Amino acid sequence: MSLRWRSNGDLLCAAKTLDEPNDTYIDDRLHYKLSVELKVVIPRDDEPRSGVWNWVEKKQ
Incomplete structure (x- = not known):
């Protein structure tokens, strides 16, 4: 599955x-x-409907 990274920072399912x-x-x-492999992007809970993915926040 491909993604689109919008200039506003949104990460979305390209399909x-x-x-x-x-x-x-x-x-x-x-x-x-x-x-x-890197586990730096994850789907939002409602991704099947919204298509939204998120960057994983760095743990401190």
Whole structure:
């Protein structure tokens, strides 16, 4: 699953959203690396409906 990183900072499922000017496209391979291997992005609880993903906050 690909993601769109909006210029306002939103991280969205690319399949569930339309592209907008200045979006950065995150392809399937990089999304896998970020979510599964590095665990730095996670889906919001309502992601199946909203398509929203979040960056994991750094633990102190």
